[in-house]
Amino acid sequence: SSWFNWAKPVQLSREELTKKYIRSVSVDLNNDASLLIDIPDALCERDKVKFTVHTKTTLSSFQKPEFSVPRQHEDFIWLHDTLVETEDYAGLIIPPAPPKPDFEGPREKMHKLGEGEATMTKEEYTKMKQELEAEYLAVFKKTVQVHEIFLQRLSSHPILNKDRNFQIFLEYDQDLSVRRKNAKEMFGGFFKNMVKSADEVLISGVKEVDDFFEQEKTFLLDYYSKIKDSTAKAEKMTRSHKNIADDYIRISSLMYQQKITRILIYTHIVVTMSFVSLQKVEGRVASDQELKLTELLRYYMRDIQAAKDLLYRRARALADYENSNKALDKARLKSKDIPQAEEHQQQCLQKFDKLSESGKKELTSFKGRRVVAFRKNLIEMAELEIKHAKVRSSIQLYYICFIMCTNELQYAWGICKILCEQI
């Protein structure tokens, strides 16, 4: 069954595509030569993924101009959390932490495939296994990319890229797990838990003094729920496309079999080929949609959550300031501890003002970033849809022609081969 082999999913170009699409969810990253970060490779062992974080820098704050360290997902989370806990960064949108590598989907499918092996033909099984391996690989590539983008967001942020812990993360050539444990003991995840529980209530409850923030609050809360919904719906749509692609695989492998060829006699090859190529394209559509639209929505959903966190911190600072005012009034009334109360009130005010100023800047630039990224992705998505449709059209057209002129079968054989290789 030699034809079957060259019809297997072309993993190389998928890799290219994955890289390109994931990176385009955020724009203008990793352009500054003073600090360039990437994850050139990663190793996947069972559940654990080991990323190789590679840094190239001209900054003197680093010990070497170029170096690499191995990191695990938990190290990224540690870095993210320490940044969130850092008071000085309260007025910044902290780039969202990369999601945990999730191989559950492909693994479950592999399991199901293994169970159903007895009911399938050898070709069908092989083909589906190849598809699953490609899917597994795609998940793997994607997780590498999201971790890379997280680091690149940090390196492009004028304030965050100077963070001491960030430098440690990039440079420290020992295992970070000791530091991680210590950090947990220090902070106890206190602030993070607080953020998670009360933010909605607090953000909506506080009386807003600034129109800008009032608008942002309304907008972000509403937009977040909508984009969360859209992300979920986009994922479902993508899954349907994948299911259809799987069906095409099974159809093409069934049609290939010797017994079926009797029915179609001359046309079996072309028909089989048509389904194989349709499947490849359909599978490609699924992954493109996934990567473009779904990933875009998912990414900005998390970013908006980070923006909401900023609003929360500011709301808390406002609440603190208001409380400090109340405390000052009380102190004046009781004529007790007035200087401390005044000082405390001043501190709260300063903190609140600083947060508001920095927050405004951050939210404005975030808006711009979002619009630019959406524009880029929507254009690319539309172009891809058109391209794929044209490819599918030519496939269908070719096969229609060849089915109609069967004496050309030997040529059809050759041309089908060429066509499939081009996809």
Added chain:
Amino acid sequence: MAASSDRNPPPFPASEEPETGLCDMADGDSDEGEDIFVNNSTPVAVSRGVSQPDQVSEEPPDLFSEEEAISTAPTLSTTAKSNGVHSDDENDLFAEAHVELSADECGSSAHKDPSSSGPRPTSSFTQSPAARQPTSLEQLEEEEAKDSFDVDVSVTSPEKIGDGMNAYVAYKVSTRTSLNMFRSKTFFVRRRFSDFLGLYEKLSVKQSLHGCIVPPPPEKSVVGMTKVKVGMDDPSSVEFVERRRAALERYLQRVVSHPSLLQDPDVREFLEREDLPRAVNTQALSGAGFLKMINKASDAVNKMTIKMNESDTWFEDKFQEVENEEQQLRKLHAVVDSLVNHRKELCMNTAVFAKSMAMLGNSEDNTALSRALSQLAEVEDKMEQLHQEQAASDFFIFAELLADYIRMLGAVRGCFDQRMRAWQRWQEAQSTLQKKREAEAKLLWANKPDKLQQAKEEITEWEARVTQYERDFDRIGMTVRKEVLRFEKEKAKDFKSQIIKYLESMLQSEQRLIKFWEAFLPEAKAIA
């Protein structure tokens, strides 16, 4: 598009040859010296009966021109126009190539002639295809060229008659013909589902005795019909009625394109007669019932004590092939069913996503982006429509094709069984004759003249019967062979035309998809 004559094939890799399975031709004989893939330069130059010779230079039919729409029924899918089985291509090189092959088969063996067309042995079952086949296959060519456009039938305009549980659906059966045996050139009648079943009942009783493959009608469906009786308006009822209408149309088209069945007075009566007596006793013909009937016959054959020993393995091989095909088609049908369901799911998910996108667009504060997202929502809405049509295509063109042929293969198995029964009758007659002869011998010894006379008469009678049954068996064998060849030819044509239709419907979808996204692109570029 000129896809035929000026094609220059790409440089072909050295010894690239298609699977040998392809060369294994329809009648199982190996094709030494008849490699069709080599002989493609003048395929049509070989022996032509009455088929048109100069088709090679003509353009293949324009893909996008409207087919002659026989059926005028409102169809669910715009693409499932005439799902006809009759050949619509006289330019069909495919058909000619196939017939040419078998003709060559016989042609070459006819040339080696006298040795192969030996005397008919009584106990072995070597057919002498050489002597008989050319006639029947030439006839086949003639008939085929003749009957392609002589009768066109369509089943349209389903109408619910009556109310409640006694309601039924009446269909308009229209015929257009140039044959003189009908009362006029165009006419129509109204028929209900049980009428179609009744026709099948009559035909199978008569024709299958001759080894004819009688096309089976679509199955009964109590669930489907009950829903329709309640109301014909909801989408699942509409789909059910359309599915049935299309299946009935294909059924009739298969019947009238069969040369022997077309001659049957029951068929003529079905097409022409205004008031057809209600068919009773159609219970046997639900889907399960039909299968049971076929399998019962197979079981009876398997239980036969005297096993047939065929020196001509054509029948055995072909039967095995048919069984395997049926199995494969069932598997394929299951997957296509899954495809239809997944496509419908995609429809739903796309619609839901479109709504969600619209909401997101409303929420977006950047004006241009907001507009683009709303446009995206509209595009996804249109995509849902496309997916809907594609699902209909998947179902009506592809899945139903497979379902039809699963049923047809059951009918093919049926006619093989008829041949076995005929053989059995012959064998039994022979053994009875033998017993009579032994009885006569005994009587000769016992010297009972009057009984002897009776015995002699009986022997004569049974000798005649044996000869008759032997002739019947031969005839059925020939018919089965002819029918199977014809069936395979029709099947290949059918699959080919349906697959083309399927691909065409996909192609049209793609064109529309391209238009939708091309309209969206400027909106996306306008974001600032």
